[in-house]
Amino acid sequence: MIPRVWAPDASSVTLVLGDSHVQMARDGAWWSGPELTHGTDYAFSVDEGPARPDPRSAWQPHGVHGPSRVFDPDVHVWRSTWGGIDVLGKVLYELHVGTFTPEGTLVAAADRLDELVHLGVDVVELMPLAPFDGDRGWGYDGVGPYGVHQAYGGPAALQHFVDTAHGLGLGVCLDVVHNHLGPSGNYLSTFGPYFTDRHRTPWGDAVNLDGPGSDEVRRWLIGSALRWFSDFRVDALRLDAVHELHDDSPVHVLAELSDAVASLSSDAGRPLSLVAETDLNDVVSITPTSAGGWGMSAQWADDVHHALHALLTGEQHGYYVDFGTPAALRTVMRGAFLHTGGWSTFRASDWGRPVPAGTDGHRFVVSDQNHDQVGNRATGDRPSAALDPDRLAASAALLLLSPFTPMLFMGEEWGATTPWAFFTSYESDELADAVRTGRAAEFSGHDWGAVTVPDPQARSTFSSSMLDRTEAGRRPHARMLEWYRSLVALRRAVPDLASGDLAATDLTWSGPDASNGPWEGVLVLSRGAARVLVRLGAGPEVTVALPSDAGALDVALAWGAYRVEPDRVALGGGAVVVLVPADGGDD
Template identity: 60%
Template sequence: MTTAPTTWTTHPTVWAPAAGRVDLHLPGAAHDRDGSTTAVHAMVRREGGWWEAPVDVPHGTDYAFAVDGGDPRPDPRSPWQPHGVHGPSRTFDVGAHEWQDATWAGRDVRGAVVYELHIGTFTAAGTLDAAVERLDHLVDLGVDVVELMPVAAFPGVHGWGYDGVALYAVHEPYGGPAALQRFVDAAHARGLAVCLDVVHNHLGPSGNYLSVFGPYFTDRHHTPWGQAVDLDGPDSHEVRAFVVDNAVRWLRDFHLDALRLDAVHALVDDSPRHVLAEMADAVADLSAQVGRPLSLIAESDLNDVRMVTPTAEGGLGMTAQWADDVHHAVHATVTGERHGYYVDFGPLDVLAHALTRVFVHEGGWSTFRGRDWGRPVPEGTDGRRFVVFAQDHDQVGNRAIGDRPSARLDDGGLAVSAALVLLAPFTPMLFMGEEWGARTPWQFFTDHAEPELVEAIRRGRTEEFGGHGWDDVYGGPVQVPDPQAPETVEASRLDWSEPEAPRHARLLRWYRDLVALRHAEPDIASGDLGATSVEHGGQDGSWLVLHRGGVHVVVVLATSPLRVRATGGTHEVLAAWDGHEEHDDELVVPGRSVLVVRAPALDVVG
């Protein structure tokens, strides 16, 4: 794959509506106040508060803007930050890459098997190019969509990416924007779609210079991160465009197939048309132009199906949304944990509700929130509009010590969790390493340079875990990992030697078998919630059967076996975690195991 020579140039522009003067700083003969050599060009004011440079700037040129004689700052729409988030921007010709994916037809995320990964810890090198070397593993697993955690430029080298501040740039330690283009091209060549996690609801605390240029934030609304992004104020038109254009750019210029939108409930917007609906329509227009599906996946805490209702029907138009209630129900049932937000989850009737109705909190009382929460999912809603998982970056990384379920569950429990997620009527997502029961933790880490900020983060993490019952979970006090410590990052890197060990290899085969079933069996691939039912029973909730049309998933949570009988015709065992015994039409499923059977009907004998 090559990069074409470029003679591309641009006239940098920036929105600074209240500025009396904006200067463009370029490499030149004069000395800037920090001693660097620069050329300064007065920019020309245009309509709508925009300013345009009067000179041609070629690809790969460093530049910065100074507002009203202030310090030069990076472009709010910077495409490239090779010197870090506090340094100058660099121009980037998105058309220089010679794409090899002309025959790529795209992939709608609904019903796909999604795989979430973090570039910095997915491989030892922690780069996009290194991640390409592991894509064949995902193909062999049967993954359809690779979901990258945020790559927008953030402070330092290491981090989760949710404190990004240059939202149009690609983190330089990952390889920069050209590396993302190479990654997407390589994924498409293997039949893998690519989804990118983007954060529009806030910017990180270090390197956020948006307010130097314009009213990007407002005191009218507040979020857990402070001031809200100004989406509905008198000067919000260009801020909304900043958000919508960002989404379109990732999909158009980097050939991405989907975006996962972080915490959209924090995009507070009281305008007549919500910014998400505006984004959905813009992405639909782009999809029509490029001739392939483009998807938007919302992370929403609202438990409101309006999120995935088409804009023409008054909804927000998202293709799919995360469904945390399903995760909570699966996790609490299999692990027995009841602390924090797991307090309303755990019993099998709650899990059965989640597997058939999606939202556990659908208008009733949420103990953790201390109020009624959510709305019911209407009959006929496609279950594939809900992304579900047994693990993800938040549900692992926001535990006190970042321990995965594999650190505490037996292999049978891991097999059960996998079956409940991969064979349910939703869109399943896996978290990197989950498929082999990775023993490496996934911990929270940052790389800030400001001592006060570092101390605030350390103190905040310790205080956050003080009142959530973690001592009970771990059987005593725990030491929260230092987010700034290099060993925290290193501990979170995947160990690619693990899948070769017999125990891990066995679980990996199980995941492959379940993914293959999802691809092969129409009843499992279906998102028809009306064709999904759950029965459960036994002492203390020891078994559950998930019926997916003519396919039945028998889950035994107890250590003792369960007998079931296939009736109404011939049957076929499609998958078994720990084997089974068969006597005519009666099957004996071992304890802590899963059996998947195709049959006209399946009855529990006892």
């Protein structure tokens, strides 16, 4: 590797090799040094300042403050042949490497991938792997967008993970953060104008995408994305909070990235996908770049989570305030967004735009659990802390048989009871105190009641967030795991349930239009000719009449007590029944 670094305003840049210092040669705004071999430690000193890591470092074995190490991606000999996978309509599975196994490494996670194959998962989504301060954390405070956290095994371990996944028929999606860097170990401003105060984000100055020097910053970001596809052979990237990528350029950086990925996909001969996390409720993210959009393959649609969660739990504080009714659930099942230009109480403004007719529902990634919706609760409690198995089963059916691209969160398939809390391991006492204080203040309001927020810096907070895999073999978890497997298999087998046709989706209900607590009543999700019948609540049987034009329907899957009559189904308390066309549906 020829070490090169962009430092447009520097008078000198020195390559630091242990105790040796080598003056680097200037070429315009770039500086270069002698060739280094795989495994060599190095750093850069700008204008005789402290030695700093490479902004494009792939490997930080000494932590985010130490020197970088040369990583040659061609050292790995790929074992698997892989034609790629399109994530649209597939079943995704989000996991955090540090808490997925007791070892907390990519190699250990790879050893567990056969479990996901048995579940029926198509694509594993890894939470961010960029190096961050300390050994434990969520990864959204990473400071090296080109690197892999050493505690997880470093970059070679990621290649091993992807190779193993592909050998098992699983795709890999990597969560990446381009909208900010973490507060500890971020030395980019030493080298150039990577940030600007022209725009602000929740984390401070924005990444410089449209000011002086922004051309190189854009290349830096886009280059980091492309290398995951080329050097590590991942299949998709999930882009964190793209609404915080502030860019007034004629071509938005996301559109530029999309076109670059499309070109690489053509050259590689396999699908490559980009999935945007955005709360704008606007399909600009998935609109083709040729039509003025950002060209993403898909986007997260959190409104589906909010509608399910609020209806099942009765929670309506914070951003759940406009949800919690069957009408809200119907709206999102038919169009992904609740707010489509009307008033958002939580935001205190009009919000969003409608999803155009004909949009493929698979362009929206939805979940009933994910790292945000669990970990950003006061105690990191999962839905299993509030919902009985019947409601968990109902939630799974409505999610996995929806017209969207469903994503599961690690452990939900067996109704995991372990919390998944917010945890950090900052080495700076000042940062540690700040995160403790900030986290406690965030949940001090009346909406959360009297709760004790776990100390993010305590190792016990991290340890308690690890999955307890022994649960999966015990009742009632084993039954839940089989339910998830069956739902995934049914989605794959029945065309009506696999379809992303929003126009062929509807939701009806019998019961109250609103509730002051968890909603009780009957929901009927229609997916073409297929029907998903859900009984929420206890009490005597409730009958659901079947439409006369539905044709012959068979019970494909059921949870709880039910009876089938010629033109109706009687549901016991907590029952879920999936009816599919007797001929399997149209091909």
